[in-house]
Amino acid sequence: MPSPYPKIELHVHLEGTVRAQTLLDIARRNDYPLPADTVEGLAELYRFTDFRHFIDVWILTTRALQTRDDYRQIVVDYAAEAAGHGAVYLEGIFSPAEPVRRGTPWQDVYEGVCDGAQEASELHGVEVRLTPDIPRGFTQEEARATVEWAARYRDRGVVGVGLGGLEAEFPPEPYEDVFRQAKALGLGSVPHAGEVAGAASVRGALEALGADRLRHGIRAEEDPGLVREIASRGIVLDVCPLSNLRTGAVRSLAEHPLPRLAAAGVLCSISTDDPAMFDTDLHRDYEAATSFGLDPRSFYEAGVHGALCDEPTRARLQEIGRAHDWETAPDR
Numbered sequence: 345m346p347s348p349y350p351k352i353e354l355h356v357h358l359e360g361t362v363r364a365q366t367l368l369d370i371a372r373r374n375d376y377p378l379p380a381d382t383v384e385g386l387a388e389l390y391r392f393t394d395f396r397h398f399i400d401v402w403i404l405t406t407r408a409l410q411t412r413d414d415y416r417q418i419v420v421d422y423a424a425e426a427a428g429h430g431a432v433y434l435e436g437i438f439s440p441a442e443p444v445r446r447g448t449p450w451q452d453v454y455e456g457v458c459d460g461a462q463e464a465s466e467l468h469g470v471e472v473r474l475t476p477d478i479p480r481g482f483t484q485e486e487a488r489a490t491v492e493w494a495a496r497y498r499d500r501g502v503v504g505v506g507l508g509g510l511e512a513e514f515p516p517e518p519y520e521d522v523f524r525q526a527k528a529l530g531l532g533s534v535p536h537a538g539e540v541a542g543a544a545s546v547r548g549a550l551e552a553l554g555a556d557r558l559r560h561g562i563r564a565e566e567d568p569g570l571v572r573e574i575a576s577r578g579i580v581l582d583v584c585p586l587s588n589l590r591t592g593a594v595r596s597l598a599e600h601p602l603p604r605l606a607a608a609g610v611l612c613s614i615s616t617d618d619p620a621m622f623d624t625d626l627h628r629d630y631e632a633a634t635s636f637g638l639d640p641r642s643f644y645e646a647g648v649h650g651a652l653c654d655e656p657t658r659a660r661l662q663e664i665g666r667a668h669d670w671e672t673a674p675d676r
Contacts, residue, residue, distance in 0.1 A: 348430035348675045349640055350664050351626055352647025353615045354534075355559050355582035357477075357508075358415070358436045358457065359406040360618025361422035367620075370417070371408040378408065390621050395540045395591045399510060402621065403442065410448055412456035419460025419472060425619075427468040429626035430675070432664055433651060434470060435534075436461070437506055439477045440493065441486040450493045458500040471661075473653055475534050477506040478522065480514035487522040495529040503652035504532030506559060507549075511541045516548040523553040532556045532652040534582075539593050543567035550579070557582065557650045562593070562601045564610075575609035580650030585632040586624040587617035603636040611646040630675060641670045 362370070364383040371378050380386045389405070392398045409415060419436060426434055440453040454476075461472035476494050478487045494502045505526045507519055516535060523533050537549035539560035546564045549555045550573075561581035564570050574581070583602050588594045594601070606612055614633045619625050634640050648661045 348627065349670060350432045350644060350668055351426075351430045351630060352433045352613060352644055352651065352661065353426060353431055353626055354435045354557065354580070354613050354647055354650055355584055355615035355617055356422070356426075356434060356436055357402075357618050358418050358422060358438045359409060360402065360621045361425070362406075362409075362418050363421075363620045366417075366421060367405060367408055370414055374408060374410045374414070376408045376410070378405065387623075390623070392590060392592075395593070396510070398591050398618075398621070402618070405621075406442070407446060409443060410446070412452040412459070415453055415456025416460040416463065419457055420463050420467065423460075423464030423468045423470040423472060426626050427470050429630075431470055431626055433473075433647070433653070433657070433661055435473045435475050435503070435652065437475050437477050437508070439479055439508065441479060441482050441490055444486075444489075450489065454493055454497050454502070458497055458502070461501045471653070471657055473501050473503045473651070475504040475506050475532070475652070476502065477508040477536075478519065480507060480509035480511065484518075484522065487519060488525065491522055491526045491529065491531065494526070494531055498530060502531070504534045504556070507535035507553065508559075509536075511536060511539055511545055515541075515545060517552045520552040527554055534559055534652070536560055538563040539588070540591070543570050546570060546574075550574075555579070556652065560584065560588070560593075562588065562605065565601045565604055565608075571605065571608050571610060575611075578611060578649065580611045580613055580646050581605065582615050582650070583612045583633070584615050584617035584629065586629050587622050590622040590624075597632055597635070600636075602633060603638065606636075606638055606642070611649055612643065613647040613650055614643045627675065634675075639670075640675065641665065
């Protein structure tokens with residue numbers, strides 16, 4: 345069977361890639377009690393009612409991850425899964441301040457994901473870069489520590505810093521100084537914005553945080569002037585169609601802003617966000633995105649444009665895109 349067309353994924357939370365059986369195995373070896381002890385029970389837990397419910401469950405279940413090897417494993421496992429769907433490059437998100445609050449050393453989390461990224465490349469041929477998230481509502485000290493530790497691992501694939509969590513309750517502006525620090529240390533700015541809060545959140549991410557790329561960003565469409573600015577500046581949106589559906593950010597796939605944003609000239613990449621929790625995978629999210637009649641090559645090229653990688657890696661990704669026969673791509 346022909347290989348799927350190449351894909352770039354810029355928005356995937358590593359903690360949200362852990363499939364149910366693996367989560368059960370990790371929880372058992374760490375003697376961590378989950379609210380359910382079967383795959384079926386966890387599936388029930390993941391029937392989200394709204395975005396806050398998702399965040400609560402995400403925190404609850406990811407507490408099972410406690411050791412350097414846990415973090416190494418989830419990177420390698422997801423790289424294998426994504427490679428099976430054609431992924432050639434990933435930017436993995438992780439939230440180190442959360443396990444640190446529970447007693448895991450900063451170094452163990454960063455070493456674990458960096459070990460995993462290296463192993464993923466060696467075993468599965470997927471280039472993995474890493475972008476730690478600052479959880480909204482965490483202290484300025486925790487946010488600064490996230491950035492400082494990120495900078496220590498720039499030579500091991502950490503390329504940027506994000507802002508995630510409860511967007512509607514915590515606007516971006518209070519984190520302006522932290523992101524200025526990140527930029528000064530050579531890290532990109534990739535905050536979540538425009539998922540469950542509107543255009544003002546997107547503008548705040550661009551202006552206060554100097555966003556190089558926007559994770560989600562779909563509610564920018566509430567402000568046509570903002571959409572024009574995003575398009576003219578070549579700011580890439582990491583669009584996660586099925587995640588938006590699962591969390592209630594959009595009411596139905598048919599109503600998703602993706603085709604309207606693309607028609608307005610906005611560069612859109614496609615990602616899964618939290619594939620294990622949202623019962624999706626890279627193939628299914630690309631399938632949802634192309635159901636609007638959009639060209640998968642445009643998503644790949646947006647991914648190349650938005651990636652926070654070094655220029656030799658970008659050149660390799662561009663060559664992969666040029667070499668592929670998109671007209672006969674088997675995913676279609």
